[in-house]
Amino acid sequence: MTYFARAAAILFATTTIAHADAPVVEAVDATKSGDSWRFSVTISHGDTGWDDYADGWEVIDADGNQLGERPLAHPHVEEQPFTRSQSGIVIPEGVTEVYIRVRDNVNGWYEDRYSFKLPN
DSSP states (O other): OOHHHHHHHHHHHHHOOOOOOOOEEEEEEEEEETTEEEEEEEEEOOOOBTTBOEEEEEEEOTTOOEEEEEEOOSOOTTSOSEEEEEEEEOOOTTOOEEEEEEEETTTEEOSOOEEEEOOO
C-alpha cells in the first residue's frame, strides 16, 4: 500500500461516525384523563451523542395517521433505556389499538410499529 493510500485509509477510519441501530420501543403505558390520553413510552437506542440519537416517538392509528407526537430534544447516552411521556393525545372514538413509531436524527421515522391495546 502506498503512503497516500495508507494515509487516506487512516483518515477515513478516523472520520467515520459510528451509527447506532434503530430505536426500539421497550414498553408503553397509557392512561385516560377526560377526553385525552397520557402515553409513557420507554425506548432503547445506542445513542452516540448529537451525531446519532433517538429524537422522537409518535402515536399513530392503523392507517398511519398521527394522533400525537413526542419530540426528544437531546441524546440519552447515559440513560438507557429511557421513558418519556406526552399528555393530551386524543384517540378517536372506537379505536382500541394504536401503534408507536420511533425516529432518530439520522434515519428519520422507522417503519416498524409497536402495537398497543388501549386499556379499558
